[in-house]
Amino acid sequence: MKKIILIVMLFSIIIIVNAQEETAKFPYKNSFSLSPFGFANKTLYLNYERGFGNKFGLQLSGGVYYYEKEYANLGYMGELQFRYYFQAKPYKEYTWNRFFFAPYVFDRQYQISDYKYRVYDHNYNNYTEYIKDYYINSYGGGTVIGYNLVVKKFTMEVFLGGGIKLCTTDVTGDAKNEFQDDIISPAYRGIVPKAGFNLGFNF
Numbered sequence: 001m002k003k004i005i006l007i008v009m010l011f012s013i014i015i016i017v018n019a020q021e022e023t024a025k026f027p028y029k030n031s032f033s034l035s036p037f038g039f040a041n042k043t044l045y046l047n048y049e050r051g052f053g054n055k056f057g058l059q060l061s062g063g064v065y066y067y068e069k070e071y072a073n074l075g076y077m078g079e080l081q082f083r084y085y086f087q088a089k090p091y092k093e094y095t096w097n098r099f100f101f102a103p104y105v106f107d108r109q110y111q112i113s114d115y116k117y118r119v120y121d122h123n124y125n126n127y128t129e130y131i132k133d134y135y136i137n138s139y140g141g142g143t144v145i146g147y148n149l150v151v152k153k154f155t156m157e158v159f160l161g162g163g164i165k166l167c168t169t170d171v172t173g174d175a176k177n178e179f180q181d182d183i184i185s186p187a188y189r190g191i192v193p194k195a196g197f198n199l200g201f202n203f
Helices: 002-023 036-041 175-179
Strands: 030-034 043-052 056-068 072-092 095-121 126-151 154-169 190-202
Touching: 030 154, 036 043, 036 190, 043 072, 056 095, 095 154, 126 190
Parallel strands: none
Antiparallel strands: 030 043, 030 190, 043 056, 056 072, 072 095, 095 126, 126 154, 154 190
């Protein structure tokens, strides 16, 4: 009899906890954040998320990239994530632990200005230097899984995943070695990893 009572009490506690979790409503509908690691890559990257209840969110991200050495590299980028929070629990007052899965799509535009390259002239046995501008448009999509911590209005999140990246470009000649040779190059095509860390606030 005691065992039955204990089992009933245990199931009652589980039901009560689940009911509390289901009725607990996430207190914010909007979130604004930025990627601090983007500055190391010469990028200003901002995120805005609109929440729809406890389970769903739509995040729009945008950024500007600029880097200048022998040539100028200017880029614009945008991304859309549809987030499903498969676990969202209040831990303490004003504190939430949320885990999410999110498919995403992205588009990036790069303008390479004043790129200098040399072509060997067999008739004169020397090199001729040229200056040219290049255009790169990369796009693709994938999925990520992540963790979002909310403490009052402060939010912090990390995520990891990957996808596929395609591009159209007019890059030719020796410039391909610089803009297409590795996985972080703007004109790279193929499977790419994706990881991120964002800090921001909710409102």
